[in-house]
Amino acid sequence: MTPQRSGLAVALLVAALPLLALAALLIGPFPLSPGEALSVLWRGATGTLAEGDRAATVLLSIRLPRVAAALLVGAALAAAGACYQTLFRNPLVSPDILGVSAGAGLGAVLGIFLSLPVAAIQLMGFAGGLAAVALVGFVAAAVRTGDRTLVLVLAGVVVGALTGAATSLLKVLADPYDQLPAITFWLLGSLAGIKTEDVLPVAPVVLAGLVPLVLLRWRINVLSLGDEEARSLGIEAGRLRLAVICCATLVTASAVAIAGVVGWVGLVIPHVARMLVGPGFGLLLPVAALLGAAYMLVVDTLARTVAAAEVPLGILTAVVGAPFFLWLLARGRRAWA
Amino acid sequence: MTRPARFLAAILMAVLIAGAPASARTIVDSAGRTVELPDTVSRVFAAGPPASILVYALKPEALLGWPRALRGEERPYIAEAYRDLPETGRLTGRGGEANLERVLALKPDLIIDFGSVRDTYADLADRVQAQTGIPYILINGRFDETAGSLRLVGEALGVAERGEALARDVEETFAALDAALGAVPEAERPRVYLARGPDGLETGMKGSINTEIIERAGGRNVAEAPGQYGLVQASPEQVILADPDTIITWDPTFFEAVWSSPVWSGITAVRQRRVYLSPTAPFGWIDRPPSLNRMMGLKWLAGLFYPELWTKDLREETRAFYRLWYHVELSDADLDTLLQWANGRAP
Numbered sequence: 001m002t003p004q005r006s007g008l009a010v011a012l013l014v015a016a017l018p019l020l021a022l023a024a025l026l027i028g029p030f031p032l033s034p035g036e037a038l039s040v041l042w043r044g045a046t047g048t049l050a051e052g053d054r055a056a057t058v059l060l061s062i063r064l065p066r067v068a069a070a071l072l073v074g075a076a077l078a079a080a081g082a083c084y085q086t087l088f089r090n091p092l093v094s095p096d097i098l099g100v101s102a103g104a105g106l107g108a109v110l111g112i113f114l115s116l117p118v119a120a121i122q123l124m125g126f127a128g129g130l131a132a133v134a135l136v137g138f139v140a141a142a143v144r145t146g147d148r149t150l151v152l153v154l155a156g157v158v159v160g161a162l163t164g165a166a167t168s169l170l171k172v173l174a175d176p177y178d179q180l181p182a183i184t185f186w187l188l189g190s191l192a193g194i195k196t197e198d199v200l201p202v203a204p205v206v207l208a209g210l211v212p213l214v215l216l217r218w219r220i221n222v223l224s225l226g227d228e229e230a231r232s233l234g235i236e237a238g239r240l241r242l243a244v245i246c247c248a249t250l251v252t253a254s255a256v257a258i259a260g261v262v263g264w265v266g267l268v269i270p271h272v273a274r275m276l277v278g279p280g281f282g283l284l285l286p287v288a289a290l291l292g293a294a295y296m297l298v299v300d301t302l303a304r305t306v307a308a309a310e311v312p313l314g315i316l317t318a319v320v321g322a323p324f325f326l327w328l329l330a331r332g333r334r335a336w337a
Numbered sequence: 338m339t340r341p342a343r344f345l346a347a348i349l350m351a352v353l354i355a356g357a358p359a360s361a362r363t364i365v366d367s368a369g370r371t372v373e374l375p376d377t378v379s380r381v382f383a384a385g386p387p388a389s390i391l392v393y394a395l396k397p398e399a400l401l402g403w404p405r406a407l408r409g410e411e412r413p414y415i416a417e418a419y420r421d422l423p424e425t426g427r428l429t430g431r432g433g434e435a436n437l438e439r440v441l442a443l444k445p446d447l448i449i450d451f452g453s454v455r456d457t458y459a460d461l462a463d464r465v466q467a468q469t470g471i472p473y474i475l476i477n478g479r480f481d482e483t484a485g486s487l488r489l490v491g492e493a494l495g496v497a498e499r500g501e502a503l504a505r506d507v508e509e510t511f512a513a514l515d516a517a518l519g520a521v522p523e524a525e526r527p528r529v530y531l532a533r534g535p536d537g538l539e540t541g542m543k544g545s546i547n548t549e550i551i552e553r554a555g556g557r558n559v560a561e562a563p564g565q566y567g568l569v570q571a572s573p574e575q576v577i578l579a580d581p582d583t584i585i586t587w588d589p590t591f592f593e594a595v596w597s598s599p600v601w602s603g604i605t606a607v608r609q610r611r612v613y614l615s616p617t618a619p620f621g622w623i624d625r626p627p628s629l630n631r632m633m634g635l636k637w638l639a640g641l642f643y644p645e646l647w648t649k650d651l652r653e654e655t656r657a658f659y660r661l662w663y664h665v666e667l668s669d670a671d672l673d674t675l676l677q678w679a680n681g682r683a684p
């Protein structure tokens with residue numbers, strides 16, 4: 001792909017994102033015309049919002065945090081997926097490769113099991129994700145033989161399976177009429193209940209993870225060539241890899257903590273980005289993040305409009321993502337490399 | 338006798354001995370299955386929480402255990418003799434954790450499940466019955482069928498009079514409700530939202546077993562869409578759009594949070610402070626599980642929905658209900674706890 005066309009793709013994405021966000025703000029079961037939205041904004045700006053103004057609540061307290069959360073979660077998952085795929089030089093890798101989602105799932109399910117408030121459930125999800133990856137890192141560091149990357153991935157598989165088993169145990173023990181439905185809905189992912197107070201603390205954490213990745217993107221590109229090549233170019237592969245894993249884990253755990261377990265985004269979106277701009281990580285990362293944000297925005301808008309009840313995000317992303325992934329495979333063109 | 342012949346004779350004997358009491362009587366359960374029952378049923382295994390409440394109300398001395406051990410705050414509301422029954426686990430469905438060997442070790446005369454009578458459950462019942470040799474009956478858990486279910490199980494357990502008495506109580510309550518609320522036109526009935534889960538965004542669509550109490554008590558479930566049943570996730574936007582004037586919940590976490598949340602603040606029910614917390618001891622008054630406990634919730638909800646039409650004294654109703662159905666004479670302190678709970682002060 002020529003640099004011109006890549007540049008065009010990026011420019012289109014950057015232009016399309018605010019338009020998509022605006023559209024998402026106006027679409028939903030509560031009817032809200034652009035005129036009403038403007039009037040709400042005017043009243044908000046002039047401080048004349050009435051108590052219990054329903055249009056204002058829907059626009060400012062429900063859809064705005066939802067749109068912000070969708071952008072954050074989509075960007076976080078897609079960026080983390082791109083990082084892991086480059087890091088492990090494997091196109092089948094997704095952000096939960098090191099057990100982040102499984103760990104976050106266990107933390108949140110434990111929170112529901114203990115009947116904690118929503119904020120505490122989110123915090124436990126975040127902590128669970130970090131703890132799972134820390135455990136994976138610890139196990140991988142303890143195993144001194146063999147291929148470092150392979151050991152890391154295998155440790156991720158094992159820790160993921162163990163935390164998954166613990167989650168299942170909690171589901172069996174949970175009250176079937178009370179906690180079990182809540183657990184099931186959480187594990188399928190949703191932004192339905194997102195509030196401003198949920199997004200505000202998470203946004204800086206996601207940015208704290210994304211910014212270093214963006215700054216390091218040219219160096220990370222070298223990692224895809226292999227450790228020997230990286231060293232010959234004067235890059236300390238081990239420390240860089242650790243930094244990338246920490247950042248990607250941080251953003252994934254934040255995303256899962258507020259949105260629940262949303263699969264397929266981190267796997268599929270980097271592939272689409274690669275089709276658009278090629279495998280060079282310097283361009284791939286920002287494009288994947290932008291695409292992920294746009295994709296999540298569309299999916300979340302669908303989630304609140306296609307049925308009378310909310311459709312869990314995990315179901316929509318799988319229904320859209322899995323056939324698309326098959327199509328990518330069937331096209332047979334080497335999207336990778 | 339040759340060895341094979343002796344072996345066959347032994348099998349024949351075993352079959353005859355095992356088959357002898359089985360001829361006692363048969364019953365047709367709610368799924369239309371014909372099940373043979375022993376003459377006296379004195380040991381019953383409840384397949385899940387709804388069934389355990391059914392058996393406890395009808396013949397507590399036959400109940401072999403609770404699917405889940407009672408929690409501290411639930412204990413005062415169960416008659417002392419049955420507070421410490423062992424935990425047996427659930428048998429129903431795929432998530433069931435009761436081991437068939439443990440069921441057999443308890444030597445039940447009968448297994449009862451109360452709830453769905455769809456083909457899957459009928460098939461499961463047939464399989465467990467064939468595997469264990471223990472008769473297994475399925476009882477319809479739909480709210481409107483309650484009286485019939487009580488009579489059927491009363492018959493099966495050999496306590497037909499008790500079944501009849503409770504069935505009458507159900508019919509009288511239903512009739513009193515219909516008489517009191519019958520004239521209220523549909524448009525003037527309260528619009529009710531059932532808030533489940535810590536964020537209150539899980540609810541049951543109209544027609545689901547979790548919310549049928551709303552219609553029975555004279556309310557209208559705002560979560561309604563043709564062809565959709567069961568538990569679903571809602572968004573605050575949908576709740577605002579539906580704008581219920583009454584919200585019922587049993588989740589103290591949600592009940593605490595709803596008053597200060599800007600998202601919920603515009604909803605009529607919250608503005609008029611018509612959000613109600615249901616007691617859950619020993620069982621939830623409106624759901625959790627959907628069983629006979631809803632008969633208590635019905636009286637409570639009718640008073641909330643129609644304070645002018647349903648003027649019975651909640652204190653007296655509660656005391657009488659716990660005496661008749663749960664075999665406990667409530668102390669004033671325990672009764673106070675329940676009523677404060679129903680006013681939003683969960684223990």
